[in-house]
Amino acid sequence: MKTTKSEKLYKKALNLMPGGVNSPVRAFKAVGGNPLFIAKAKGSKIYDVDGNEYIDYVLSWGPLILGHAYPSVVKALKKAIERGTSYGAPTELEIKLAELIKKAFPSMEKIRMVNSGTEATMSAIRVARGFTKRNKVVKFEGCYHGHVDGLLVSAGSGAATFSIPDSLGVPQSYTSETIVLPFNDTEAFKNTLKEHWKDIACVIVEPVIGNMGCILPKEEFLQALREETEKYGIVLIFDEVMTGFRVSFGGAQQYYGIKPDLTCLGKVIGGGLPVGAYGGKKEIMSLVAPEGGVYQAGTLSGNPIAMTAGIETLKVLSKVSTYKKLEKKMQYLEEGLRDSAKKAGVKVKFYRAGTMFCTYFTENEVIDAKTAKTSDTEKFKKFFLGMLKNGIYLAPSQFEAGFISLAHSEKDIEKTIKVAYKIFKEL
DSSP: OOOHHHHHHHHHHHTTSGGGSSSGGGGOTTTOSOOOOEEEEEBTEEEETTOOEEEESSGGGTTOTTOBTOHHHHHHHHHHHHTOSOOSSOOHHHHHHHHHHHHHOTTOSEEEEESSHHHHHHHHHHHHHHHHTOOEEEEETTOOOOSOGGGOEEOOSSSOEEOEESSTTOOHHHHTTEEEEOTTOHHHHHHHHHHHGGGEEEEEEOSSBOSSSOBOOOHHHHHHHHHHHHHHTOEEEEEOTTTBTTTBTTHHHHHHTOOOSEEEEOGGGGTTSSOEEEEEOHHHHTTBTTTSSBOOOOTTTTOHHHHHHHHHHHHHHTSHHHHHHHHHHHHHHHHHHHHHHHHHTOOOEEEEETTEEEEESOSSOOOSHHHHTTSOHHHHHHHHHHHHHTTEEOOSSTTSOEEOOTTOOHHHHHHHHHHHHHHHHHO
């Protein structure tokens, strides 16, 4: 596999961008080697500038659930671009997409479109604070909610930790309003709310953690989040930027039967274009300007190009047959990867939620960030590089989820399983 052109581009990029990339994980620091520069994509495949073909399980980190350049999305985008790329004014497209989202997520009674998942979570927390007149936020270790100053924190051991910044440039005064707890620890959560509820505005959680691989919630844990927040008048926020339309059509909240007060979305609702949204109960969302006193704005929010891609994507996803096909593909991949590792004698733990998945190189059950970190990252590195050299493109980090799309064929999955077995044996 030749990567000469990618190498040249990377050297040039290093002089123009921090680390030569515009998002850190793309730099391949966790797996070694240099990043590949992609020239085009179609269906389940991506192609780098050197002409190498890969079966893609990153899918732009989740949004391309239909696959790359899905025909109806591309067709609609071409027409939309001819009408202009941005107006800075309301369009009917915003209403159409909001209606489709609300149909899938009934808990989102009112919705505000934004431009990214980070913007969605930041705004949801602001409106939760405005609603409750409280300041503190509870989050869980391993859950990533975008690069919001107050949420870029690392957790300490034990139950509650008033956290220190996890990034340079973030004042400790910002993160002092954040309480970090271990995911899936119901007792620690209950004790924290019992002690600090008067100060807590909201609890924000990835109902399935996709930024530590794929960590599933214990059923009683999510139920406790709902019951305890209701008890103390705290706003419950589900960050479904990654799980929305991935775990099921109605996200993790539909799958697990939990109704949050606010929901944050992104990824899939943009069909590959930059977009985000937050929404929830009318009584809370009515506080957002211009209706209320919680200010949030965005020139490109509700951009007609992004709205068009989202509408076309959700139209396809709203068909019952779509998720039946996705489930069949994902089940085939899951069983194949499990069997391959077992036959090769490699100890792994495989988890999946709908169309997102992760393989951990550990014998321990992964239930939180602490147990996820028991995974052998050196083995993952070798596995990743081996798969890549054989035309399988996985996320370049042990602690990122993989994704499948409607475009992945039986042949794609068979090749993936065959290559995985080969690499597992080499390990």
